[in-house]
Amino acid sequence: MITMNLKRVFLGVLTAAVLLVPVTGWAADETDVANLEKQLIQKETALLEPEMKLDTLIVERAKLDGVGGWFQGSKKKEIERQMAEQQALIDQISGEMASLQKQVQDKVYEVAQTYEKKGEFKKAIEYYLKIERQDDRIRARIAFCFKSLKDYESAIQWILKMARTDANSLEIVDCYKLDGRMKEAIYWLFQILEPIDGNPAELTALDLIEKYTYAGLPNDYPDFARRLSDVYIAKAVYNYKSDFGQARADYQKAISLIAGSEDPKAVSMKVLDRYHNDYMGAVDILDQQKEAAERYYENMLREAKQNYDDAEYRFRRAQREAEDEYRRAVDHARREVMRAEQELKQAESAASPSAQLIDQARRQVKEARDREMYLMHNHQRFIDDFVRPARREMDQAMDHYNDVVASRTRIIEDYIAPYKAKVEAAKRAYEMMRSLHEAVFN
Numbered sequence: 011m012i013t014m015n016l017k018r019v020f021l022g023v024l025t026a027a028v029l030l031v032p033v034t035g036w037a038a039d040e041t042d043v044a045n046l047e048k049q050l051i052q053k054e055t056a057l058l059e060p061e062m063k064l065d066t067l068i069v070e071r072a073k074l075d076g077v078g079g080w081f082q083g084s085k086k087k088e089i090e091r092q093m094a095e096q097q098a099l100i101d102q103i104s105g106e107m108a109s110l111q112k113q114v115q116d117k118v119y120e121v122a123q124t125y126e127k128k129g130e131f132k133k134a135i136e137y138y139l140k141i142e143r144q145d146d147r148i149r150a151r152i153a154f155c156f157k158s159l160k161d162y163e164s165a166i167q168w169i170l171k172m173a174r175t176d177a178n179s180l181e182i183v184d185c186y187k188l189d190g191r192m193k194e195a196i197y198w199l200f201q202i203l204e205p206i207d208g209n210p211a212e213l214t215a216l217d218l219i220e221k222y223t224y225a226g227l228p229n230d231y232p233d234f235a236r237r238l239s240d241v242y243i244a245k246a247v248y249n250y251k252s253d254f255g256q257a258r259a260d261y262q263k264a265i266s267l268i269a270g271s272e273d274p275k276a277v278s279m280k281v282l283d284r285y286h287n288d289y290m291g292a293v294d295i296l297d298q299q300k301e302a303a304e305r306y307y308e309n310m311l312r313e314a315k316q317n318y319d320d321a322e323y324r325f326r327r328a329q330r331e332a333e334d335e336y337r338r339a340v341d342h343a344r345r346e347v348m349r350a351e352q353e354l355k356q357a358e359s360a361a362s363p364s365a366q367l368i369d370q371a372r373r374q375v376k377e378a379r380d381r382e383m384y385l386m387h388n389h390q391r392f393i394d395d396f397v398r399p400a401r402r403e404m405d406q407a408m409d410h411y412n413d414v415v416a417s418r419t420r421i422i423e424d425y426i427a428p429y430k431a432k433v434e435a436a437k438r439a440y441e442m443m444r445s446l447h448e449a450v451f452n
Contacts, residue, residue: 039124043117050110057103064096115141122151131155146172153181162189176202176211183218192224196231204237206244216241239267243281243443250442254449261446275451282447285440292436296429303425307418314411321407325400332396336389343382350375 071089074082122137135155141148149172156165162185169181179202186195199222202215219238227234242264249257269277354371357363385392394401414421 040121043114043121046110046114046117050107050114053103053107053110057100057107060096060099060103064093064100067093067096115143119148126151126155129158131158157185157188160188162186176209176215180211180214183215187222192222193226193230195222196227196234200237200241203241204244206241206248208248212245216245235267239264242267246446247439247442250446258446258449261443262450265450278447278451282440282443285436285443289433289436289440292429292433296426296433299426299429300422303422306425307414307421310421311411311414314407314414318404318407318411321400321404325397325404328397328400329393332393335396336385336392339392340382340385343378343385346378347375347382350378 067089071086071093074086074089118137118140122134122141125131125134125137132155135152138148138152138155149168153165153168153172156162156168166182166185169178169185172178179198183195183198183202186192186198196219199215199219203212203219206212231237242260246257246260246264249260265274265278265281350371354368354375357368357371360367
């Protein structure tokens with residue numbers, strides 16, 4: 011809950027929480043890093059020997075594959091033992107190197123912290139940049155160092171690399187303020203406040219945005235009062251259920267920002283009229299979208315029907331093609347029977363008939379007749395197999411059409427659901443504004 015009587019989160023306090031993380035740990039210097047790097051180099055050098063030995067052993071072991079390794083079982087085992095030994099040594103040294111690399115990174119961070127604590131921000135940045143894993147903790151330190159050097163643009167760029175939060179945005183605001191760039195500072199304050207979502211940084215932003223006045227503000231932000239008024243109205247809506255008293259105060263503040271010399275009650279009525287118009291506008295749009303939903307449904311139904319008609323047409327065409335294909339298959343089968351019978355006669359009437367050739371010819375005759383008889387007795391099965399893909403498409407199209415017919419209410423309701431939600435939201439907003447208006451002016 012945002013309330014104006016909460017303890018304000020001033021920018022200096024926020025800075026301490028976000029960027030001015032205490033620089034802890036013992037003092038570290040560059041020698042510590044150099045010593046660790048020296049140890050790392052020694053380990054890298056030590057790693058070369060077992061790696062070279064392992065490479066040599068791998069070559070020797072490969073020579074014993076195939077014929078060259080026959081009757082060399084004991085030698086193979088010895089080489090494999092040595093390979094395992096060297097691999098274990100490599101793994102050990104690699105693990106030690108990984109540990110040293112982490113120690114180097116940790117020590118680099120400690121050195122950077124030491125320089126930062128001493129106020130040597132350029133050296134601190136130099137070492138922070140050497141850290142391989144640049145997470146938000148490191149980015150925050152770098153941003154703080156640049157800010158301390160009054161290099162505000164660089165500080166902003168590093169903050170922008172961090173997670174986008176209102177607290178970080180306040181740091182950007184402060185950098186622009188310190189750099190004398192008030193237009194940009196106001197821009198980022200509005201970035202925090204639009205929209206209101208109830209975090210403590212917004213209280214600080216609200217406090218600052220009214221304090222950060224400068225000569226060019228009216229030209230840079232001619233709608234400043236209206237935008238800030240909208241922020242307070244949004245804050246009133248946010249607090250409406252949890253703290254109506256605070257919501258009332260926020261609404262009164264919103265009206266005072268835009269009233270000027272006008273009667274505040276009359277100005278409030280204009281605000282109320284605006285919300286009422288928004289509500290009625292949402293109702294009008296909903297009515298229009300109901301008609302659009304009907305048209306959408308009719309188009310969907312028409313498309314589903316057309317898809318079914320097209321699928322049915324393809325199915326009927328497939329049936330005709332199936333009959334043609336069946337006739338061709340039967341004709342071909344009959345010709346095959348005649349050809350096989352002719353070859354059998356030729357084999358039987360040969361001057362020196364071969365029993366093997368005659369048996370083969372008889373089998374071919376039988377197979378040809380069987381194929382013909384199968385076709386003659388399975389006309390419908392042939393047709394069904396041929397048209398099955400087209401029938402499946404037609405059935406699916408029919409199922410979809412029937413589903414559209416049965417789902418009319420759901421389809422229309424799904425279409426208008428977002429617009430109904432907007433009507434409900436606009437209605438709630440109008441009722442809240444009316445309640446706040448009455449609480450302030452009646």
